Amino acid sequence: MANPVIAEVTRGGRVESVHRGRVVAIDADGAVLFHSGDVEEPVYPRSALKLMQALPLIESGAADALGLSDRELALACASHSSLPIHVQTALAMLGKAGLDETDLQCGPHWPLNRREELVAMARAGDEPTRAHNNCSGKHAGFLCACVHQDLETADYLDPDADIQRQVRSAIDAVAGTTLGPDTCGRDGCSAPTYALPLDAFARGFARLATGQGLEPQRADAAIRLMRAAMAEPEMVAGPHRLCTELMSACGGRVYVKTGAEGVYVATVPEAGLALALKCDDGATRAAEVAVAAALMRALAAGHDLAPALAPFARAPVRDWNGVEVGAVRAVEPA
Amino acid sequence: MANPVIAEVTRGGRVESVHRGRVVAIDADGAVLFHSGDVEEPVYPRSALKLMQALPLIESGAADALGLSDRELALACASHSSLPIHVQTALAMLGKAGLDETDLQCGPHWPLNRREELVAMARAGDEPTRAHNNCSGKHAGFLCACVHQDLETADYLDPDADIQRQVRSAIDAVAGTTLGPDTCGRDGCSAPTYALPLDAFARGFARLATGQGLEPQRADAAIRLMRAAMAEPEMVAGPHRLCTELMSACGGRVYVKTGAEGVYVATVPEAGLALALKCDDGATRAAEVAVAAALMRALAAGHDLAPALAPFARAPVRDWNGVEVGAVRAVEPA
Secondary structure, eight states: OOOOEEEEEEETTEEEEEEEEEEEEEOTTSOEEEEESOOSSEEOOGGGGHHHHTHHHHHTSHHHHTTOOHHHHHHHTOOOOOOHHHHHHHHHHHHHTTOOGGGOOSOOOOOOSOHHHHHHHHHTTOOOOGGGSTTHHHHHHHHHHHHHTTOOSTTTTSTTSHHHHHHHHHHHHHHTOOOOGGGEEEOTTSSEEEOEEHHHHHHHHHHHHHOTTSOHHHHHHHHHHHHHHHHOHHHHSOTTOHHHHHHHHTTTSOEEEEETTTEEEEEEGGGTEEEEEEETTOOHHHHHHHHHHHHHHHHOTTOTTHHHHGGGGEEEEEOTTSOEEEEEEEOOOO | OOOOEEEEEEETTEEEEEEEEEEEEEOTTSOEEEEESOOSSEEOOGGGGHHHHTHHHHHTSHHHHTTOOHHHHHHHTOOOOOOHHHHHHHHHHHHHTTOOGGGOOSOOOOOOSOHHHHHHHHHTTOOOOGGGSTTHHHHHHHHHHHHHTTOOSTTTTSTTSHHHHHHHHHHHHHHTOOOOGGGEEEOTTSSEEEOEEHHHHHHHHHHHHHOTTSOHHHHHHHHHHHHHHHHOHHHHSOTTOHHHHHHHHTTTSOEEEEETTTEEEEEEGGGTEEEEEEETTOOHHHHHHHHHHHHHHHHOTTOTTHHHHGGGGEEEEEOTTSOEEEEEEEOOOO
8 A cells, every 4th residue: 555645746737756655743642633644654764863862962961061052952963964064063062072073983975965065165175074974963962972971982883882772762762662673774874773653753752842741851851952953953954955944934933854765853842743754765855845734734724834834845846047847846645 | 546666775674765666668569568557657758768859860960961979979868977078078069060068058067976076076176067967968969950950059949949849750750659738848958858658658769779660761860879879888877877887787788778757768679678667756766776677577587688787676775884774676566
């Protein structure tokens, strides 16, 4: 049974390509507001999981002990654009823990998101380092939590390392899962990544956004991270990227985070809602328009955030002369 | 009714993403060897159409009159990697027609395919020109055909321009279609692009590969273009790209060409077969493994080309440390 179409790509008045997927929205009580497709099947949220992965950084006391700023906490939950500000912030976090770039175990890569940023870096004669990895803030966060707790840093990416056990325990408590080796893969940054049912993942984010059903200390950690991300959206992704642009457009009232292979999670803390989606084929372009449309649907017609969200539900497709030749647009799933 | 899964992406022992699509293989008599999914629905073949779009270049006599080489003919059918050899060859074609880069109406872009190539160009201080557009060979071919026939060059991308009428007439004759304004979109290079049923498109390529059912002059033009592409595979795409690597691995016995949004066409002239596929969601990674698998299926077990094709039906997914964390692999559609 195929999941429904969530986005389509047009050209010349025809639909050229379609994207299928699943979406689920959860309210403050953990009830399903709406869903489409198989939302009980486990998916890898990939980087959409990062806020959960950063909980031990706060809960261990590391963030306070090391004096991490909101910008640094936002970077710990980020898939950043490898811009100088991101690299410098990751290095600053490591510095506060007495570490440096060589302690990171994520691989180096050039800026992934915009050709202009790659060209600028190449022209400047720079070479990518591990701190350029879009997950370097998450890794710096893992390492800060290790140092503060006197844990070994050399094996911090081992699924059996104490810091990764703490991460898994936090996810299980928040999402109501029981993550084991059969749900564990290796992410692009070499960190353990986990598969969980999309509805459990969304329900976990509803708890993080509202604090309902969480221990007070965990609820505080969650809202601190979410507020940091919403307050510093340029640290979470980068210019011209949906997470940054949508959070900016919504004035700190919406949290949204992408994950590789077509994943998004979003919350509106004031409305007590969270939603998650996975594009079956892994396409970011489809997940982007679909998450904006799903947020509008979850907030219902006439909500004052709707005008800020609407432009994100459609993205023009242009030729190399800049002429619009089609569009990627959200389709409301049946 | 959803089309079947043609490729899947794994991570940590799980399927992370899936790609659906349609595939059709046609024999020398125009009969369907096998098909899956809706292969009668029109799709845009995009750049997989380029060999058909180059027919007027030969049939008008322009290629002979201007002394175009096999490398230049291959470039006329190419989606090249914007490497110096590609840019120089496009400029040489224009030069033979007394034109230059300013006559091209495709927009400039940086190398699209490999980060290494973009970095090298940026480091050298170069800027992309129109001749860097991956379709510049096709455009140079249009312009050569215009000049030889004393046609206006200023409007060569207008769907009503004589050269575009010649292109449409050639496609209609070869594929048995009746292309009209309702089937016309604008490609990324700003040229008119057409939607046609996938089976008609594949059947047209079976005719081009065998000459069966074509006027002798058209059959000669087709096989000349196809042989040029198979003989000069590095002109058709570039290093580490499937069209180039697969044609090289098959020693000039297989023709394969990609199109944007997940399209492939392939022929094995000696076996009198052609096939075409479209990944519904437009993913190149899926179309790549699926076209290799479809070629193997069409050639049947034990064919001497099978060992050359097999490696292309699976592509490793690596993390940024180079460790294999999953794979993109073809799925034989039901």
